[in-house]
Amino acid sequence: MPFYQPGLLHAPVTPFTRERTIDFDHYAKLIEFHLANGADGLALPMHAGESVSLSDGERRTLVEFAIKQVNGRKPVVAHVSETGTAIAAALARHSEQHGATAIIATTPYYWTPPAAMVLEHFIQVGSAVTIPFFLYNAPDEMQGAKVNPELCLKLIAQLPNFAGVVDLSLDWQFMIELMTDAPRMRPGFQLLAGTELMVSASAIGATGMLAPLAGIAPRLVRELYDLCRDQKLFEARKVQEQIAALRQALKPGGVASLKAAMRVMSRDCGEPRPPVLALDAAAYQKLVGELEAIAALRAEARDW
Amino acid sequence: MTTKFKGVMQSPVTPFKDDFSLDLPTFERLLDFHVRTGATAISWPHHKGESLNLTIAERKLFAEAAVRVVNGRIPVTIHVSALAVEDTMELARHAQDIGADGILAITPYFWTPSLEAIHAYFVRLCRSIELPVLSYNSPSYLAGVEITGDLISRLIEQLPNFVGVKEASFNSEKFLEISRAALAMRPDFAMLTGVEYLLPSVPLGGIGSYSAAGSICPNLCSQLFDACMRGDWPLARELQYKISWLWLLFRDQYPSSLKGGMVMMGRPVGPTRAPLPTATAERQAHVRSELERLGILETEPHGW
Numbered sequence: 001m002p003f004y005q006p007g008l009l010h011a012p013v014t015p016f017t018r019e020r021t022i023d024f025d026h027y028a029k030l031i032e033f034h035l036a037n038g039a040d041g042l043a044l045p046m047h048a049g050e051s052v053s054l055s056d057g058e059r060r061t062l063v064e065f066a067i068k069q070v071n072g073r074k075p076v077v078a079h080v081s082e083t084g085t086a087i088a089a090a091l092a093r094h095s096e097q098h099g100a101t102a103i104i105a106t107t108p109y110y111w112t113p114p115a116a117m118v119l120e121h122f123i124q125v126g127s128a129v130t131i132p133f134f135l136y137n138a139p140d141e142m143q144g145a146k147v148n149p150e151l152c153l154k155l156i157a158q159l160p161n162f163a164g165v166v167d168l169s170l171d172w173q174f175m176i177e178l179m180t181d182a183p184r185m186r187p188g189f190q191l192l193a194g195t196e197l198m199v200s201a202s203a204i205g206a207t208g209m210l211a212p213l214a215g216i217a218p219r220l221v222r223e224l225y226d227l228c229r230d231q232k233l234f235e236a237r238k239v240q241e242q243i244a245a246l247r248q249a250l251k252p253g254g255v256a257s258l259k260a261a262m263r264v265m266s267r268d269c270g271e272p273r274p275p276v277l278a279l280d281a282a283a284y285q286k287l288v289g290e291l292e293a294i295a296a297l298r299a300e301a302r303d304w
Numbered sequence: 305m306t307t308k309f310k311g312v313m314q315s316p317v318t319p320f321k322d323d324f325s326l327d328l329p330t331f332e333r334l335l336d337f338h339v340r341t342g343a344t345a346i347s348w349p350h351h352k353g354e355s356l357n358l359t360i361a362e363r364k365l366f367a368e369a370a371v372r373v374v375n376g377r378i379p380v381t382i383h384v385s386a387l388a389v390e391d392t393m394e395l396a397r398h399a400q401d402i403g404a405d406g407i408l409a410i411t412p413y414f415w416t417p418s419l420e421a422i423h424a425y426f427v428r429l430c431r432s433i434e435l436p437v438l439s440y441n442s443p444s445y446l447a448g449v450e451i452t453g454d455l456i457s458r459l460i461e462q463l464p465n466f467v468g469v470k471e472a473s474f475n476s477e478k479f480l481e482i483s484r485a486a487l488a489m490r491p492d493f494a495m496l497t498g499v500e501y502l503l504p505s506v507p508l509g510g511i512g513s514y515s516a517a518g519s520i521c522p523n524l525c526s527q528l529f530d531a532c533m534r535g536d537w538p539l540a541r542e543l544q545y546k547i548s549w550l551w552l553l554f555r556d557q558y559p560s561s562l563k564g565g566m567v568m569m570g571r572p573v574g575p576t577r578a579p580l581p582t583a584t585a586e587r588q589a590h591v592r593s594e595l596e597r598l599g600i601l602e603t604e605p606h607g608w
Contacts, residue, residue: 170476172504177552180545200476200504203537204544231537233507240508241484248453248481 003188004102004132004163005207007040008225009077010214013258014049014062015269022058024065026269029304031069033267034214037301038222041075042066043104047141048212048258051079052109053273056087060094067099075101081136083109085121089128102132104166107145119151123158132163138194139169149177156186166210167201168194179205196221196243199236202228213246215269216261217300220246242296249290253279260284264291266302307494308379309406309438309468310512311344312502312525315383317559317566318353318366319573326362327574328369333608334519334573335373341522341605345379346370347408347514352559355383357577360391367395368402379405381438387413389425393432400433407433408470410440411449419455430463438468438494441482450478453485460489468494470514474501483509499551500525503544506532516558517550519573520565520595521604546598553594557581564588568595570607 012034015026034042044066045051045059054062067076078095080103082088092103105125107118126133135155137147146169155162165182167175175191182189183205192208193201201209209228211221220243227236250257255272260279262269264287271278279287291297316338319330338346348370349355349363358366367382374380382399384407386392392409399407409429411422430437439459443450451469459466469486471479479497486493487509497505497513505513518525524547531540554562560576564583568591575582583591595601 170478172474172476172501173548173551176503176545176548180549197476197480199507200479203503203507203541205541233537234535237508241480244477244480244484247477 002132004075005190006075006077006102006134006192007208007229008038008222009041009043009192009208009210010034010039010218011043011046011048011210011212013215013255013262013269014045014054016273017270020271020273022054022062023270027062027065028069030215030267030269031066033304034218035070035073037214037218039074039214041077041101042070043077043079043210046079046210046212047138048255049079050255050273050276051081053276056091059091063095063100064098077102077104077134079104079136080125081106081109083111085124088121088125092125092128096129096131100131102134102163103129104134104136106136106138107142107147109142112145115151118145118147119154122151122155126155126159126162130161133159133161134164134166134192135162136166136194137169137174141168149174149181152178152182153185156182156189162186163188164190164192166192166194167206170197172200172204175201175204175206196224196247197240198224198228199233199240202231202236203233212258213243213250215267216258216265217243217246217297219300220296239296242294245294246291246297249287249294253283253287257287260287261291264288265300267304307468307492307511309345309381309436309494309496312342312500312513312515312518312529313345313347313496314338314343314515314518314522315347315350315352317519317563317573318349318358320575320577322574324575324577326366328366330573331366331369332373334571335370337571337608338518338522339374339377342526343378343518343522344512345381345405346374347381347383350383350514352516352562353383354559354577354580355385356387357580360386360395363395364398367399367404371402371404381406381408383408385410385413385440392429396429396433396435400435404435406436406438406467408438408440410442411446411451413446416447416449419452422449422451423455423458426459426466427462430459430466434465436465436467437463438470438496439466440470440472441478442472442498443478444473451482453481456482457485457489460486460493468496470496470498471505472498474498476504479505479510480508500528500544500547502528502532503537503540516554516562517547519562519571520550520569521547521600523604524600549594549598550600553591561587561591565591565595568592569604
């Protein structure tokens with residue numbers, strides 16, 4: 001397995017037309033925007049890209065399209081999380097065949113399997129490919145299904161391409177325990193911050209970051225990442241607080257807020273797919289006000 | 305002006321005789337040990353001090369001993385959280401009467417109070433005394449009950465003696481939500497964390513922590529704090545990993561194993577009250593072998 005250090009991964013939204021089909025014209029524009037605005041690589045389609053609202057065929061088409069559009073300029077990491085283990089493994093294989101640099105996967109959706117089956121799930125998904133496999137630990141998004149350090153150590157022992165954890169638990173206890181043991185068992189094992197809250201993760205040893213807010217505030221995201229990479233952690237606090245304010249403003253509406261914010265920044269990618277509802281007019285106006293109050297957003301581009 | 309509640313503050317365990325009655329002479333020795341070995345403040349009785357296994361009369365008795373023995377060398381705060389809020393009010397008044405430097409109070413137990421109820425609780429508590437009040441946020445132990453950024457802002461605005469928080473979620477986003485709200489309004493607000501999670505909190509504005517392992521390894525506590533404040537992140541990481549390993553060792557049925565470890569450091573403090581178990585000889589031996597492996601036995605003081 002080649003060593004791959006992802007650095008700052010942008011996680012684009014998935015644009016939809018009025019009819020809620022994938023809007024590939026805008027997706028191409030969006031990919032170009034990310035590449036021109038600080039991405040070291042792209043991770044797609046993440047939950048922010050509504051992966052779970054795409055059909056299996058659409059996911060494949062989307063990944064193929066993105067890799068063609070990027071055309072080798074930067075790595076593309078494919079998100080292959082699924083409910084069924086075999087379905088996720090097939091997506092993983094497809095991604096590798098079409099040129100993905102790495103794959104990323106969560107615990108299975110919906111089911112709450114015992115620890116041994118979660119381990120089995122990851123082994124089957126990871127061993128479906130030879131490219132690096134990153135485990136996405138997102139307990140809040142996954143209804144509490146947690147990945148613990150013990151599982152990660154077992155995976156290291158059994159999965160040669162298990163390259164690291166993308167952490168959205170934000171849990172200091174988990175991250176410290178993981179990084180105490182995992183890099184000793186697998187030199188080069190990486191911790192990536194699973195969202196734009198990187199200062200604490202970076203102090204603990206994170207070397208990368210997955211950024212769903214990069215379509216909205218790419219400058220701010222890049223500034224935070226660079227300061228953390230250079231271990232200027234005290235200097236990073238102010239930037240981190242601005243991004244935390246942005247995250248908090250977007251949190252209530254989830255993907256609907258993310259897409260609304262894309263529109264506020266004049267990069268309209270349409271509305272989310274059902275069952276997610278678009279923000280209503282009042283919620284949209286409230287969000288506009290909250291975004292206006294975030295000083296750091298004024299330096300961000302308001303076009304494509 | 306900076307807060308006097310900073311650095312690694314020690315919360316002594318509560319020593320018992322073999323018949324589970326309070327052991328005052330050993331408590332006095334322990335307080336003196338903490339003061340001599342670098343504690344920046346004393347706070348008693350935390351959950352680690354088995355606060356909820358003590359009667360209100362016992363809590364008052366040892367609170368008086370703490371103030372008397374420390375004798376102004378460092379600040380002493382009293383943890384007043386109790387099942388009944390009326391007991392909390394009484395302990396707070398008592399703390400003021402005996403000359404303590406402040407109190408610490410968690411969000412109310414059991415009732416999973418609403419934000420409004422938590423607000424009313426802290427307003428009543430802070431207005432009942434003139435002492436500085438530190439709040440205590442511990443959502444994972446209290447069914448998700450937590451202090452929000454908005455709540456902190458309201459409390460700071462209304463209450464001049466609301467001076468800090470022990471933020472024990474150990475979560476980047478929750479810490480940031482509170483720290484950025486609090487520090488913007490009151491720059492000397494004491495952002496403290498539980499256990500010794502200094503590495504992830506100091507770069508975000510954290511100014512200190514309470515301590516789980518301070519009765520085992522006071523030198524390590526001071527070294528970690530100094531490394532964090534200096535921004536020596538590689539050293540801080542190494543020390544944080546080490547002290548966090550001790551937390552994993554002690555976390556289960558805290559503070560039983562910790563008391564067991566104190567035996568191995570030549571500072572026996574007796575059993576743990578039911579419903580918590582007392583560390584068995586096997587458990588003590590296991591703790592000892594871990595302390596040996598981490599080099600604690602050679603680098604930390606033995607005996608009183």
